[in-house]
Amino acid sequence: MLFVLAFLSPLAYGQIFDFDKPNPYKKIFVETDNFDASYLNELEGALSSIKIDTIKFEVLNDLAYYWHTRNLSIALKYTEKGLELTSGKNNLVWNGRFQITKGAILLRQEKLDAAKIVLKEAETKVREEDLAFLNTQLGYIYERRGQLAKAADFALKSLSLGDKLNDKKAKGIAYSDLSNLLWKQGKYEEGLEYGLKSLLFFEERNIIDLDYDFTLYVVGNNYLRLKQYEKAKQYYERSIEIGERYGFYNNLSDVYISLVDLYAYRNQFSKAEAAGKNAIKYAYLLDNAFMLMRSYLAVGELQSQNGEHLAAIENIQKSIAVATPNFGDGFFLSKAYNSLGNAYAENEQYQEAYRAFTQYDSLNKIVFTAEADQRISQLQTEFNVAQKENTIKLQKTKLLQQQTNQNFIGLIAVFLFLILTVLFISFNNNRRKNILLRKKNDEKEFLLKEIHHRVKNNLEVVSSLLALQTAQIKDPKVASAMKESQNRVYSMSIIHKRLYQSEYLSSIEMKDYFINLGNHILDSFGEKTRIKIIYKMPELHLDVDTAVPLGLIVNELLTNSLKYAFPNKRMGEIIINLEKKSAYEIELLVKDNGIGQTEGEPVKGTGFGKKLIDLLNRQLDGTMQVIYTCGTQYLFNFKVNRLT
Structure with a gap:
């Protein structure tokens, strides 16, 4: 499941604007x-070219959110800038959306009260589809304050909205936040x-984004x-691969902090x-005190584990210095004091260790209260019960649908039986x-074939009469003209012969027809050995109406070539x-x-x-x-009703 999206979005610069x-x-x-990490540059560059207010607000809001x-x-x-523009245009919805983005930025600047x-x-301004994202930011505020149960309440609100609106991203973020809260509780x-x-919902979207990246880390x-x-x-x-591709510095810092622990556990x-x-x-790079505090803490814990106790104390003290006075996150602050106490103890500074452990106990009691643990367990139970109730309702709905369907x-079935009865009678x-x-149809086809057969026979009779007449003529020019007429009649008779012999009564295959016609003409002139006809x-x-004139044209051109193109017994070919x-x-x-x-x-012969x-x-x-080059070529183009 982890790498489903790895191949859906190749590392290439996409066209964001058209x-x-x-x-x-x-x-x-x-x-x-x-697209790659330069997408913020493209958003910035396009901003001045956008004329439609709502699109400009959308681009500007994305620019603000992803710069964070x-x-x-x-x-x-x-x-x-977005708040100023939307106020000037009196656009409450987009003004509210920019406020959500501002809240996300302020809480990461440790200004939790201002963010809230x-x-x-x-x-009060945005639409229902924006509320899941808003609740997510409110949940982060309570998480940072160590109020994990309250944070879980907001995650479940986002999940409920995601179910209602069928918003896969909202559901994915809600499950991701619950996963992170349960991790903090040691569950x-x-x-x-x-x-x-959570990852399943993100992967169904087929889009890699900041929240999918964060969930991989969780x-x-x-x-x-x-x-x-x-x-x-x-x-x-x-997660690192995605973070480096898009420039998600916050997630990169998160993951590298966890990798410190991972490599330390493996003695690397x-x-x-x-x-x-x-x-x-x-x-x-992010200019984020929360990340910096945790980074120094991770390095200090590593040094402590490696026996470098003085260096560990120095870095953990840096971590605590970054975290106060407005840090708000009791979970990581308590973790820092616990690690500092261990480092002092390992360095035999027991009085300092005692003070650090006292701070740890104080913070730990605030964060990990029995009430918080019970509330989250209760929320889990409520959520599981709600899911089961939904399943039961779904099953009841399915049963009702099945009954209706039956x-x-x-x-x-009754209607089909009636239709089938009517269809059977009709059939x-x-x-x-x-x-x-x-x-x-069989009778008509037989009659049509018989007609073609008789026409062919009549044409052959005419051809035979012409042949007999030609034999009686002494004048070679007249005899030649009679032979040409005989060939013309024969070219038509072949067509009718092909028609009554073929399964097609309305059309004739021309290549086979030309081969028969060509062989007949060569034979009539006695030129089979000297002249070759190529049918390309x-x-x-x-x-039939097209084939007969074409046959007569080819007959005339073949006859003309045989009579005049190859004098003195010259060898040749016709294409x-x-x-x-x-x-x-x-x-x-x-x-x-x-x-x-x-x-x-001048035309040779009679010109007929x-x-x-x-x-x-x-x-x-x-x-x-x-x-008139390299012999003689005749090129014709004809319009026909339809070719088959």
Whole structure:
């Protein structure tokens, strides 16, 4: 589950703005996470180009909120600018949202009272969908004050709102906060369970963001306390990867603080020392006393464990100095005094150790009260009971739906039975009609084939008569003209022959037709050994009205090539290509490699063939181009109704 999102958002700079769109802003960490740590620069750069107020407020608020993960002072500057703009525009909702962001910044600046005031004021302005985030910030205030039960109350309020609005992020944050609170109480098993639930909600969103990153850290903390060190390390490393990608300095400082403990437990002191330095570095970059206090504390505890008691005392004292007077977090402050007491005791400074332990006991009683423990346990019970009640209600609703569905299915079954009865009767009637229609179609098909057969026979009779007549003629020119006429008749008879022999009665396949026509013409001229015809064309079916004129055109061009293109027994070849250019256009190419002719050269013979080609070309609404290079090429383009 941990690495589900690792591959959903590749480390690449995403396009956050597209000013050609009505809404140019692709909201960060909501619509996209496909960018790197420079995204704040892009938000800043685009701000002056945005004309629509609500989009400008949205970008400015995101700029303010995500700067608080790097530098609290800069974040506050952008927040104040947003409050000023929204007040000027009298936009209460967005003014309230900027107040929530301001509250988040103030509480991290240790100004807990001011944060609470501004958040309570925002509560009266914003919409219901904003309240889960607002309650989360209020919960953090009470957590920092050590009032863990009150903090848990606000986490559960956020969870309830998340359930109501089906807001996965709100539910994820609520479970994450409960996990962190249970961890602080030492309830690591329960804390781990809630943390893993939180990650499921975040991963369903398919967006990596600040809260998902923080939850990885919280889950790692629970694994650490359960002494599952390798598991904890995996979650910490994934959190660091996200933190470095987006510049989440607060989370990075958190994780490095925990890594100090992890490496110390595993006696990897050099790694623990390096982690401590990183924790302090990010705390200083963030300018956050809370992070700095905890970072010094982690380094001091490491030094104490490593026997460097004087250095440990110095760093833990720094931690306590950072934490007062407005620190407010009794949990970590009590932890600091306990560690200081241990360091003093190890250094044999027993009086100082006693004073430190006294402070620890005082703070510990405030944070870990029986009342707080009971309240959180009660909240857990209430939550579990509510979940079970919801489950029972859901089951009752499902049973009711099932009963309704069964009744509905019964009605549908009766209705379907009636429909099937009607359909069966209709089917029988249609089947009888189809048998009659099929019989009539078979009869018509037989008659059509018979017609094509008779037309073919009649054309062959005409061809034979022409052949007999040709045999009686002595004039070679007249005999040649008769032979050409015979070939023309034959070209038409082939079509009718193909039609009655084929399963298709309305179209003819042209390649096979041209092959038969070409062989016949070569045979009639006695040129099969000297002239070769190449058919560079795919299979193509055409209707009879198109096929007959095309056959006559090809017949004339083949005849012309055989008569004039290859004199003196010259060897040669003729290429025929017919292909479709679109659904309604075909192209015919007839090309020979003979002696060729020049443009404007007088027509050889009677010229009847050329006139026939022109006539047939116009009949097919075609265009003709003659190319006089390397032999002679005739290129035609014809419009047809539809190609098959």
